[in-house]
Amino acid sequence: MQTATMKTVAAIFVAGFLILPFAKQARAQESPKQHMNVSETQLKAFAKVYAEVEKIRRGYEPRLKEAKNPEEGKQIQSEALSKMQAALTKEGLTEESYTHIFEIARADEGLRKKLIEFINEER
Numbered sequence: 001m002q003t004a005t006m007k008t009v010a011a012i013f014v015a016g017f018l019i020l021p022f023a024k025q026a027r028a029q030e031s032p033k034q035h036m037n038v039s040e041t042q043l044k045a046f047a048k049v050y051a052e053v054e055k056i057r058r059g060y061e062p063r064l065k066e067a068k069n070p071e072e073g074k075q076i077q078s079e080a081l082s083k084m085q086a087a088l089t090k091e092g093l094t095e096e097s098y099t100h101i102f103e104i105a106r107a108d109e110g111l112r113k114k115l116i117e118f119i120n121e122e123r
Contacts, residue, residue: 038104038111045091046101047118052087054123056080 060080067073088098105112 038101042093042097042101043105043111043115044118045093046098046105047115047122049087049091049093049098050119051122053084056083056087 057080060076064073064076064080067076085095088094093101101115105115
């Protein structure tokens with residue numbers, strides 16, 4: 001696989017699950033106060049998923065970089081995304097709820113600090 005193509009596939013892999021969902025802007029019709037209703041249980045579930053996704057990404061990134069062709073790269077990416085989705089499901093979250101929690105934490109410094117503590121505990 002060519003270096004530029006390999007970097008593009010790797011970037012898509014990371015962005016597709018980790019970055020792009022977070023790039024969505026907060027829903028315009030909701031006020032910030034409506035965003036603040038995240039329970040400690042949800043934060044802990046988010047932290048578990050975050051740590052698991054980080055572990056999956058670290059495991060699959062080298063394999064993705066070593067893919068011999070685009071088809072193999074897509075298969076590796078699909079496998080990793082499937083495991084990431086399973087991590088979400090295991091913790092009772094959806095991609096949408098995960099993104100929602102991220103958006104709330106991004107907007108609320110106190111909540112973000114608490115979430116970072118939970119993530120560090122999970123690591």
